Amino acid sequence: MALPAQLKPIQHYLRTAQEHEDRDPVVAYYCRLYAMQTGMKLDSKTPECRKFLIKLMDQLESMKKEMSDHDSISQEVVGNAHIENYALKMFLYADNEDRGGRFHKNMIKSFYTSSLLLDVLSVFGELSEENIQHRKYARWKATYIHNCLKNGETPQAGPMAMDEDGEADEFGAAGFSGPSQGGSFRGAPPSQSYDDQDKSSDPGPAPGIGFTPSPGPSGPPTSNYNNIHIPPGAHAPANTPAELPPPAGGVHLTPEDFTKAQKLCKYAGSALQYEDVGTAIQNLQKALKLLMSGKE
Structure with a gap:
């Protein structure tokens, strides 16, 4: 129809x-x-x-x-984590290609599809400020690189100041009707041509939720994308064990607190599947702090 x-x-x-x-x-x-x-x-x-x-x-x-x-x-928390993991996997793949100056249709598609999936996250509730910024940056980057290649220009690699008018609500559909392929979180980018992506199999969602971006050409974008402001602490590392509050018997935890703790533990488990110890520790520390103090 x-x-x-x-x-x-x-x-x-x-x-x-x-x-x-x-x-x-x-x-x-x-x-x-x-x-x-x-x-x-x-x-x-x-x-x-x-x-x-x-x-x-x-x-x-x-x-x-x-x-x-x-x-x-069947479980909203798990579904939320699945979509969020998948969206950020595609974002990190595209950003890694961008920082390496490797501009091609597949990375543009990955940027744009990640922005669409971050939209989809709103079925679970309001988006976090961090995901709002990732969505805006990914959609703008896809539009910017697409237009550069279309006009025979070489895009500027990596994070850069965004043109406020550059974000498109609807991306040019003509060149982006093929299936998406995000590539693996740690492995090499897909070797297939863009038109052959439907013949490939996706490696599945990768970790990335709650990660703390590290500097360098292979890491995720910097925290502010030059002119996008992300609130202080949005990318700050979790407290170390020594800074965790002592257990308090009178702490009252709401059902939402338990849901958040479960979500953080799931993120940690997802990170461990990819041997990402740092992300796993940070999310477990956040969960522990929440359970011990009732505060994030």
Whole structure:
């Protein structure tokens, strides 16, 4: 069924869902969920839009039943971590290519898809300030590099001052209809051509949530991207064990506190899968501090 013109803003999320149908059904599910929720706000009354959205709802219900045994579908915290990990994996791959001066369609696609997936995170609640900045930077970088290559210019590598008008709500779809491939978190970038990406298999989500960016050409972007302000402490290392508050028997923990602690522990476990000890320790320390003091 063709997408009604009124719902054009959700086309890239639906395309991303289709691209991940086999590679990562969880990503496909949440992209469609975000598209459905956004579409309802855009136009749920026009007959063609209503018909399209009802069909999308049916598809979501079917996917939910098929994946009922997936923790990422049945548990919101796990689903949130899955999408966030995946989005930042793509972001870090693209940023690494950018800093190395390796400009190509696959890295542009990775930047842009990561920005779309950070949009999708809003189905779980309000985005963190850090993810808002990552989304803005990724979308702007994708647009900037795409336009440079299109005009035969050499893009400037690495973090740089952003043109406030450079961020695009809708990226040029013509050159970006192929599936995305984020590359691995630590391994070499994909060797396949952009048009052959649908024949490759994705290595799965990588860690990156709660990471503390390190300087250098291979690390994630600097904390402020030159002119984007990130609140103090957003990238600050967690307290060391010596700085943790002593256990307090009278600490009252809310259900939200327990959810946050579970999320931090999951991030730590994800980091350990990639032997990222530093990120694992930081997230475990944050969880411990929260449980001991009731404060993040």
